[in-house]
Amino acid sequence: MSVTFQSIRFGTVEIAQEDVIEFPFGLIGLGGLQYTLLDHNPGSGFHWLHAVDNAALALPVVSPYQFFPSFTLEIAAEDRERTGIEDTTGAELYVTVRATPNPADITANLRAPLLVRDGRGYQVINTNADAALQVPLFALPTQERIAS
Amino acid sequence: MLILTRRPGERVVIGDEILVTVMGVSGHTVRLGIAAPEGIPIYREEIWLAVMEENRAAAEANVDALPAEKPAPPTERSSAPDAGDTAAQALERPQKPG
Secondary structure, eight states: OEEEEEETTTEEEEEEGGGOEEOTTOBTTTBOSEEEEEESSTTTOEEEEEESSOTTOEEEEEOHHHHOTTOOOOBOHHHHHHHOOSOOTTOEEEEEEEOOSSGGGOEEOOSSOEEEETTEEEEOOBOOTTOOSOEESSOOHHHHHHHO | OOOOOOOTTOEEEETTTEEEEEEEEETTEEEEEEEOOTTOOOOOHHHHHHHHHHHHHHTTOOGGGSOSSOOOOOHHHHSOOOHHHHHHHHTOOOOOOO
C-alpha cells in the first residue's frame, strides 16, 4: 500500500506505507506527527525529513556518523523512558541541518538528534557536553592540507 | 500568569496528572521535581527555545540550498573507518523510499 502527499518542494510524492514514521510528539516547536525520509541526491548524504501531513514542512537531515565520526549520543533517563529506546543499537539516527548557499556555513544540530526505530521517531536531547547546536558540516579541506 | 508561593516540600498540581514539587531552595537556585505522565516531554526552557530555533531555521531550507553532492571531504573522513566507526555506522540504516 502506498501513501501520496503533496510537497511544496517536491510536488506529489508517493511513498510506501511502511516508510511513514510516526512522531508521537512531533518535532520541538514544529509539531508534525507523521514524517517520511526522502533522499536528497544519492551520494550527497542529505535526506529530507518531510511531513506527510504538511506540504510545506520539511527539514534537511544527515546521519551524524557520516559527517562526524566521533559523534556520540547520550540521552537522559527521561528521554529513554519517553521514547522507550533504552539502547540505541538498531535505531537510525539523524541530525537536522541549517542549509545555506555557502556549504562552509551549513551547520548540523548535534544537540537534538532524531531517533527512528520501528516506524517511530523522536527528537531527543543529546546530553553529551560536546554536542553543540550548530556544528559546521564541512571542515575546510584547504585548511587540512595546510595543516599537513 | 498564575503566581503561587510555595515552600520546600510543597507541591503544585497541574490537571490531574502533573505534580511539581519544590525540592529545595538555595540562594537563587530552586530545585523542582516534576512528575508527569510518561510521554510528556519536559525541557529546560533555554534548550527548548534553542532547539525550536534550529528546527525552524532548518525547515526554511530550499532544495537548492543543499549541495547536490558532498564537497571534497577532509582526508580523515574519507579514510577507512576504524573499529569504533564501524560500530557507529552499523547504527545507520537510511531508508531509501521510492
